Amino acid sequence: PVGAPDKALAKKVTKVGIIGAGLMASQFALLFVRRLQVPVLITDLDQERVDKGLSYIRDEIGKLEAKGRIDGDQANKLRGLIHGTTDKTEYADCDFVIEAVFEEVGVKQQVFGDIEKIIAPDAILATNTSSLSVEEIGAKLEHPERLVGFHFFNPVAVMPLIEIVKTPATNDAALSTAFVVAKGLGKNAVLTADAPGFVVNRLLAKVMGEAARAVYEGTPLLTVEKAFGPLGLPMTPFQLIDLVGWKVAAHVQDTMAHAFPDRFFASENFHKLAELPEVVEKDKSGRVTGWSKAAEK
Ligand code: CAA
Incomplete structure (x- = not known):
């Protein structure tokens, strides 16, 4: 390599x-x-x-x-x-x-x-x-x-x-x-390079963060998921958030927003999104799960 x-x-x-x-x-x-x-x-x-x-x-x-x-x-x-x-x-x-x-x-x-x-x-x-x-x-x-x-x-x-x-x-x-x-x-x-988010999370934080922001600004979560589907990646933004765990995903957002405040606005939107009762479920530990599942209801 x-x-x-x-x-x-x-x-x-x-x-x-x-x-x-x-x-x-x-x-x-x-x-x-x-x-x-x-x-x-x-x-x-x-x-x-x-x-x-x-x-x-x-x-x-x-x-x-x-x-x-x-x-x-x-x-x-x-x-x-x-x-x-x-x-x-x-x-x-x-x-x-x-x-x-x-x-x-x-x-x-x-x-x-x-x-x-x-x-x-x-x-x-x-x-x-x-x-x-x-x-x-x-x-x-x-x-x-x-x-x-x-x-x-x-x-x-x-x-x-x-x-x-x-x-x-x-x-x-x-x-x-x-x-x-x-x-x-x-x-x-x-x-x-030893840069915030390295490569993968730098890219994923953009996708997950903008998906979260789109929902927060009024686009239904399922619409974001459906719109993303044809791009052909194995998982949609909210399936990925489910997979890595909301807290981990939000932590990455925070790190990126802190490092590049002019380019990553989403961490705040992540936290607000987590408070929307109709799109989230919380397990016993308080972890937010089931974003995409909730969207199908
Ligand atoms: N944990 C462990 N194994 C899993 C799993 C999970 N959550 N989900 C699926 N698998 C395994 C299955 O057991 C199966 O293994 P076998 O072949 O041994 O039976 C294999 O993965 C394939 O599973 P499936 O056929 O059921 O499902 P699939 O073809 O839809 O693939 C997937 C599942 C591999 C998870 C695929 O959807 C995928 O590649 N998703 C993208 C995942 C991704 O982008 N990950 C990066 C997240 S970001 C991150 O991790 C960074 C960070 O720092 C936070």
Whole structure:
């Protein structure tokens, strides 16, 4: 790929650490264990969250077995390679550690700061941030040269792309490892600048934001969906908002609007749209879901 350094510089990855055990982290764990076939560690703040993540991963492995994608022995092997704990010292022998925690620079700096005290000086750190500055996330690291952006897309198992993000500090070993790992995961990787929203979210934020604004300004949601349909993309704007989750989508909008106030007006409209009772449903956690479903009523 364009900009990828010599793959001979890549560090061999023998154990992967994932910070977090939420849905995104669990999807990563499944993908890593399935494609790289190395031990994968997940951790979270408490055992309940870890157990929830582990149970999701085991269920998904069961589904792969039921679909005939893997046999019973392979399923057992994958289950055996996954380990969950609240004990962060177990990251000590991980060569590649990726975070999937809350989209807040301070939170990401904090978790990497804690992990850096535990891992080897040349272990690679990766952030799955979808739109924050990777350089800022690494600003407090003792070794910022080992940090890369490694941005997955929903659904992680099927979307073929990873955006790899280089900061001015990122060294060739970290970058090369990121490309080799992405290839091992069966993904296509592109190298993007460390700019707000990188490439994909910069484009998607325009589509989702203007769709939200059109509805807020009076166009029925279903009309926006129907008008978009013939463009031939696999999902319409509100199906995408459903898929990534309203809060994540709104967060991306906020980041883009903050970075480019003259070009992204939509975050405010997103929040207003979320308050329209006739087009939204809220689940127990307060997450807004069902935009496109509601539009069909
Ligand atoms: N989670 C996990 N797997 C899923 C899934 C989900 N939500 N939805 C579908 N799949 C899997 C299915 O299980 C199926 O897998 P198998 O072949 O192993 O059975 C496979 O995807 C294809 O599914 P379907 O045939 O049912 O459905 P489809 O052909 O309509 O494809 C889709 C579904 C792949 C999601 C397709 O609609 C698509 O590509 N949508 C666009 C998604 C997109 O743009 N994602 C980017 C979001 S932006 C983002 O993620 C950035 C960010 O930072 C917020």
